Amino acid sequence: xxxxxxxxxxxxxxxxxxxxxxxxxQKRRKEKMTAEQFSTAGRSVGIGLASASIIxxxxxxxxxxxxxxTGFKYGISGPYWYAAGxxxxxxxxxxxAIHLKRKAPMAHTFLEFVGKRFDKKNHxxxxxxxxxxxxxxxxxxxxxGAIALNSLTGMNVYAAAFLIPLTFTIYTMxxxxxxxxxxxxxxxxxxxxxxxxFATVVYVKFGVDTVYEGLKAIPEQSxxxxxxxxxxxxxxxxxxxxxxxxxxxxxSYWQRAIASKDSAASKAYIYGGIAWxxxxxxxxxxxxxxxxxxxxxxxxxxxSAPLMAQHLxxxxxxxxxxxxxxxxxxxxxxxxxxxxxxxxxxDIYRKSINPKASGQQTxxxxxxxxxxxxxxxxxxxxxxxxxGIGLSFVYMAMGIFVSGAVxxxxxxxxxxxxxxxxxxxxxxxxxxxxxxVWLVTAQVRYGEISxxxxxxxxxxxxxxxxxxxxxxxxxxxxxxxxxxxxxxxSLKDQFHSFDEEQEAETKVTKESESxxxxxxx
Amino acid sequence: xxxxxxxxxxxxxxxxxxFSLTFVFIFxxxxxxxxxxxxxxxxxxxxxxxxxxxxxxxxxxxxxIRPWVEYYIEKKQV
Numbered sequence: 152x153x154x155x156x157x158x159x160x161x162x163x164x165x166x167x168x169x170x171x172x173x174x175x176x177q178k179r180r181k182e183k184m185t186a187e188q189f190s191t192a193g194r195s196v197g198i199g200l201a202s203a204s205i206i207x208x209x210x211x212x213x214x215x216x217x218x219x220x221t222g223f224k225y226g227i228s229g230p231y232w233y234a235a236g237x238x239x240x241x242x243x244x245x246x247x248a249i250h251l252k253r254k255a256p257m258a259h260t261f262l263e264f265v266g267k268r269f270d271k272k273n274h275x276x277x278x279x280x281x282x283x284x285x286x287x288x289x290x291x292x293x294x295x296g297a298i299a300l301n302s303l304t305g306m307n308v309y310a311a312a313f314l315i316p317l318t319f320t321i322y323t324m325x326x327x328x329x330x331x332x333x334x335x336x337x338x339x340x341x342x343x344x345x346x347x348x349f350a351t352v353v354y355v356k357f358g359v360d361t362v363y364e365g366l367k368a369i370p371e372q373s374x375x376x377x378x379x380x381x382x383x384x385x386x387x388x389x390x391x392x393x394x395x396x397x398x399x400x401x402x403s404y405w406q407r408a409i410a411s412k413d414s415a416a417s418k419a420y421i422y423g424g425i426a427w428x429x430x431x432x433x434x435x436x437x438x439x440x441x442x443x444x445x446x447x448x449x450x451x452x453x454x455s456a457p458l459m460a461q462h463l464x465x466x467x468x469x470x471x472x473x474x475x476x477x478x479x480x481x482x483x484x485x486x487x488x489x490x491x492x493x494x495x496x497x498d499i500y501r502k503s504i505n506p507k508a509s510g511q512q513t514x515x516x517x518x519x520x521x522x523x524x525x526x527x528x529x530x531x532x533x534x535x536x537x538x539g540i541g542l543s544f545v546y547m548a549m550g551i552f553v554s555g556a557v558x559x560x561x562x563x564x565x566x567x568x569x570x571x572x573x574x575x576x577x578x579x580x581x582x583x584x585x586x587x588v589w590l591v592t593a594q595v596r597y598g599e600i601s602x603x604x605x606x607x608x609x610x611x612x613x614x615x616x617x618x619x620x621x622x623x624x625x626x627x628x629x630x631x632x633x634x635x636x637x638x639x640x641s642l643k644d645q646f647h648s649f650d651e652e653q654e655a656e657t658k659v660t661k662e663s664e665s666x667x668x669x670x671x672x
Numbered sequence: 673x674x675x676x677x678x679x680x681x682x683x684x685x686x687x688x689x690x691f692s693l694t695f696v697f698i699f700x701x702x703x704x705x706x707x708x709x710x711x712x713x714x715x716x717x718x719x720x721x722x723x724x725x726x727x728x729x730x731x732x733x734x735x736x737i738r739p740w741v742e743y744y745i746e747k748k749q750v
């Protein structure tokens with residue numbers, strides 16, 4: 152057990168380090184920060200940085216903790232299903248990302264696209280889905296970090312929940328999306344390094360044979376050494392379906408496409424997805440499965456990874472694990488924060504409150520929104536915690552609440568026949584019927600509606616499947632019946648940079664820049 | 673126009689990759705393993721952990737190095 156001072160020190164060191172780094176990088180830049188730069192990182196990010204950032208945004212604290220828990224519980228099928236079941240969404244996202252890039256090259260958020268492609272109703276509904284996703288994910292990430300800090304160092308949970316967002320809010324406020332990209336890169340690399348250390352120690356200290364013998368000795372029905380594990384498969388299915396919502400409806404993934412160069416947008420997701428696969432796969436195999444094989448005495452499977460880290464390297468292991476976890480929390484938090492800021496600035500401030508805002512004004516508002524949301528997220532996480540909403544419950548249930556938007560959104564980008572009405576009622580009815588099926592299954596199968604019965608695999612699975620079937624059926628059905636056709640070309644000139652006036656002045660430099668881009672691309 | 677052509681080409685390529693990888697990860701490999709109900713032998717389990725380890729190393733190196741390579745290439749061109 153580490154002391155609570157270690158926890159505070161880690162927060163302080165990383166907060167100061169990344170803020171300092173951002174300030175230095177700002178000083179060294181020749182151009183001035185503009186609103187467009189702040190929210191799109193200049194649309195010039197290459198494949199490498201973009202894929203590192205996608206990995207960071209998708210590596211939640213849950214990726215490290217929960218994947219190990221599945222390895223501990225289900226054996227070797229757990230890590231596989233965790234990794235495969237959550238990596239395909241990122242791979243498939245490459246397809247919609249490139250469609251957004253093609254059809255709305257100057258958009259800032261996917262909601263801006265929805266607003267022009269469909270009617271106002273859709274824009275509002277999708278914004279509801281998007282903000283809900285961002286806020287829940289941020290709260291989950293902060294809480295996950297706070298709980299882990301608390302259990303490993305004894306640091307006060309509320310203090311942790313309030314201090315964690317502070318560490319990434321400040322540098323995001325100063326440097327915008329680009330700063331979040333740099334931090335993501337450093338965090339991802341550190342996570343890879345620490346994971347490699349853990350994996351190597353497992354090999355050197357215990358050897359694979361010992362782990363294997365231990366797994367063999369576990370009673371027959373636990374299916375630790377085969378992919379043909381029914382609970383593993385069930386978990387895999389929920390993981391696959393549930394995660395579509397948290398990728399497709401989350402602005403932070405669209406943002407990474409928007410910030411990328413044209414030539415990098417789609418490839419970054421493919422490379423990022425494949426590389427991300429190795430993180431949960433390795434940590435769950437080396438920490439979760441090995442912990443089961445070594446017969447570690449673990450009360451709560453969710454704590455298998457930190458306990459294994461301690462078992463491997465003592466308090467050094469605990470510190471390494473804590474650093475890795477905190478880096479995962481920080482980069483996802485920053486990604487979500489820039490996403491929330493962009494939605495509020497683009498789709499609320501510039502759309503409804505002050506459409507004629509100048510670049511300077513927009514930049515100022517962006518910074519204010521980032522700061523206030525960063526601080527508010529700490530408070531919100533504490534509220535959720537006080538309300539007794541558990542982490543793994545939210546993780547599993549989230550799909551039911553947000554996935555209704557997945558098929559309508561995808562259709563909107565890819566299919567000219569998708570209609571406003573079909574999409575609106577598809578998404579809404581999908582969510583409502585999913586919740587009903589979820590509640591009914593819990594009642595019928597388990598005899599009561601409670602957090603426990605709602606959290607059961609069957610309730611979750613049926614609820615999730617219903618959301619997809621209903622939303623897809625309505626959205627596609629109405630599109631086929633009404634036979635409208637949408638002209639995607641009409642969208643091209645509808646999106647504008649935040650820095651229009653400034654750009655008019657510096658048009659000459661811009662033109663030479665775009666030539667560069669062509670040469671590079 | 674050029675960049676649009678490039679995007680169309682990319683779109684086709686990445687669609688193919690995304691779908692085939694999804695098929696392999698979700699249906700092909702687990703499907704075979706599930707139907708046969710194969711129980712891992714020591715050698716297979718060893719291979720499995722090596723796979724996890726090597727995948728981690730390659731993914732880590734790629735992620736760490738690629739941004740720098742791109743950075744230097746870009747610097748040279750300017």
